[in-house]
Amino acid sequence: MPHGDDLDRRFEELVGQIDDAERRRMRAEATRAAKEARNRRPPRQERGRRTRLSGSESFGPPARPRRWGRALVVLSAVVAAVGLVVTFRPGLLASSGALLEEAAAPVVDAVSADPFAGSPAAGYADGIAGFVLPEARAMGGLSRKDVAKGLERVRDLLAAAYLDRRTLEGGDPDAFVAALDRDQRETFSLETDADAIGREAVNSFAPGTAELATDVVKVKGEITLGTFDDDGRRGVEVKLNHLVVYAVHRPGLPLNVIRVVTHPTGQVLLYREDGRLVAWVTGWGASATPASCDADDGYIHPVYDDFPTGTVAPTGVPADPYVLDEEPAEDGCRASQET
Template sequence: MSHGDDIDARFAELMEQFDQGDRRRMQAAATKAASKASRQRHPSVRGHRRRRAWLAVWSVVAIVTVAGVMVTLQPDWLGAASLEATGPVPEETAPVRMGPPSDGEGAAEGTAEGTVEASATPTVAQTPAGPFAGSPAEQYADGEAGLVLPKAKAMGGLSKKQVAAGIDRVRELLAAAHLDRPTLMGGKPKAFMKLLDPAQRAWFTEHLDRRKGDQARRWVTSFAPKTAELVTDVIKVHGKSSLAAFKDQAGRRGVKIKTNFLFVYAIQRPGQPHTSTRLIAHDIGEVLLYANDVRWLRLWNNGGVTGARCDAKDGFVHPAYVDSVPDEEQRKGRDKPRIDPYDLDRERHPGECRKASRV
């Protein structure tokens, strides 16, 4: 396919996402912008070459305009991504493309379900009220202040002091998994690893960043290297937790801590403020406390990520910007019901790539 045909196909694909009224408004804006660009064309372009240049300029400007409007009209393009999905994942620091890119026990469970500068809609970084304005996250606590856990009490064969120590460890694990800066930026999650029970730490170390099979990296929020930077040092946190006694299949008693927390990040491509957006990690977990000071992660980071690509399987979070190359896995879930990523109790669909109603 020629370069011109590829641009036309991409434009048609984008236009299909909007209703007739939206199309008329975007086409009018694109025509106006293209007309202005055509008046500045190089004088050496003549005849059919001039007409072809005009068509190319119109198509490119139209795509840029549509991408800008998408930020306002289609926020659900940032969907929840499944880390089990397959497919090539481009490095998001590369230029925006108009075509396809060239080139068991102890295992916690976890699934994860381009803005253009021409847009007249302020990005999250440019919003005077802050990057979380207009979203539920605006009312959430900042950082660790949002990690509210139950008060300790003696139960399940553990003393109040033992339960308190377990609760403190769970709070530290949550912070290390989702708030630790080196981990967020794709580094080795050392803060998280040292908090694990020795047996689980061994499993985690063995499975960290493996090319195939189980990916321990999914236990934490780590942006794929070179794909994102924080717009602000503030990370919004909101959630709930519970405490209950239990007895396992071997007859051992203990205390179960259930966690359900949202972590909302304001991010952008490195050095590109016009791409700023929000990304939401949902950590659903379950930690078992035993009298012998064993804290076992039975379930961890199992709520998914909204605002991430669906075609990544390396355990890292790959942000989905509105000008990113197409995500075929996300396209498959286009007709499925949208999710509200801020709903702590929403119905979950593990392994599916779902669109979000808002970010």
């Protein structure tokens, strides 16, 4: 078994084989493979999910397979060489630090980079700060204090529906149910029920399909106030229109992070009944992209770059998922641009 000077010579030869020109070639190969994958991607899918209280609406798009084969082969070769050096001669790490740094850079960048960088979501607020409440004022027969209290309940509903970690990870939306008016809780059902508010009212990734890549959720949108008068009941109509963006990856595979853009819209009616303030949810739901058009269980089924195209094809001109005033489609699956 070789040792001493022979071992030094063999490892110096191994490291020397990966010279500056070879490293440049490897980087160029990885860049070209990534560019080819981008050029081959079909349109994204947008899938709509809306509470049964206002009927059902749905949208959706196909997957973009990403072909990282050549890039991974190149990276694997470098990592294998570095692994041999680390295993047999850790002392060589100091003299070849630049080589190791360059070889590991693609992995480090994939794990630590801001997943929202390069997208409109990078400029959105973080979490609940994006649900900006309008200034409360007396209107619709309600006092300024009532409107302010009602708006706080609306923000609680938004946070429970779109930011609650347990709900996002596929758990039962207990936080959202708890935020509903006590009388409306009785109408909530996880089963398909045309007369009930259900899982479609929250953002919940199907179990086993996604893990959040970061605790940060990006939010942008607006909340506007109006009045209503219906069958003798009058009060304030709160209209909601937001974009909520998540960074997710397949469970246990953190290197393939995608952004899922959801577009929640809805209304909450504020009024007094039997001496108490009521905040009643209506017309509440969201679309999500990229999400599978095939599933219709109330969950978000994210579409990854290596996800096979489903049986339901998207239709129409691909929409920009970051346009806040985009009108939701009435039915079917809608094509969407990249997130």
